[in-house]
Amino acid sequence: MKRSEINREIRAAEAFFSSLGFQLPKFAFWTPEEWAGHGPEIREIYDCNLGWDVTDFGRGDFRRAGLLLFTIRNGVAGSTRYPKAYAEKIMISRSEQKTLMHCHEKKCEDIINRGGGKLVFELYNRKSPGERELADTPVELVRDGERIIVQPGAKLVLSPGESITLTPNLFHAFYAEKGADVMIGEVSSVNDDRADNVFYQPQRRFPLIEEDEPPYRKMVGDY
Numbered sequence: 001m002k003r004s005e006i007n008r009e010i011r012a013a014e015a016f017f018s019s020l021g022f023q024l025p026k027f028a029f030w031t032p033e034e035w036a037g038h039g040p041e042i043r044e045i046y047d048c049n050l051g052w053d054v055t056d057f058g059r060g061d062f063r064r065a066g067l068l069l070f071t072i073r074n075g076v077a078g079s080t081r082y083p084k085a086y087a088e089k090i091m092i093s094r095s096e097q098k099t100l101m102h103c104h105e106k107k108c109e110d111i112i113n114r115g116g117g118k119l120v121f122e123l124y125n126r127k128s129p130g131e132r133e134l135a136d137t138p139v140e141l142v143r144d145g146e147r148i149i150v151q152p153g154a155k156l157v158l159s160p161g162e163s164i165t166l167t168p169n170l171f172h173a174f175y176a177e178k179g180a181d182v183m184i185g186e187v188s189s190v191n192d193d194r195a196d197n198v199f200y201q202p203q204r205r206f207p208l209i210e211e212d213e214p215p216y217r218k219m220v221g222d223y
């Protein structure tokens with residue numbers, strides 16, 4: 001991705017979150033100069049990978065395959081310094097912008113439609129742990145406290161306010177239904193984007209960045 005495109009998406013995200021009444025913590029708005037003015041007291045932000053995260057999964061077509069995220073809180077698995085066992089993110093899926101099929105080895109996450117349009121999921125069980133294959137068995141999961149069963153690959157649509165729980169080894173892809181962007185929440189166990197994501201089709205989690213202009217905001221990948 002070009003840095004200019006990332007800058008544009010972060011500016012648009014700040015406006016979108018604000019329009020839906022969602023407030024980000026102060027460090028979301030620091031300029032690169034303000035980051036440079038801080039020292040070891042903000043080590044947790046770096047070590048727990050808090051902050052902006054814009055990805056095109058290395059595909060170069062962000063508005064079709066991509067996701068904008070902001071990690072608000074997180075820990076580090078096995079760390080005594082950062083024992084927080086939970087994480088929270090706020091994200092944006094633009095109309096028909098897909099987060100590609102993946103599952104998690106360890107993380108359990110609730111994905112929440114926090115507002116905007118409708119959020120569409122496609123779900124599959126993992127054929128067996130350690131493999132990338134999708135099973136053709138019905139998927140059993142919980143939607144806001146209610147146990148439901150969906151057919152593999154069938155569309156499950158969440159309206160604003162609704163959420164589902166994705167347990168480890170449950171493959172999922174999602175996108176905002178055509179016509180309206182969605183603000184998405186994630187509440188999960190501790191998050192490790194460098195080791196925990198298993199993509200059905202192998203690809204990058206973080207983008208390759210072409211530095212065509214100065215960064216507007218620092219991102220997790222810049223730390």
Ligand SMILES: [Fe+2]
Nearest residue numbers: 102103104109
């Ligand atoms: Fe996920």
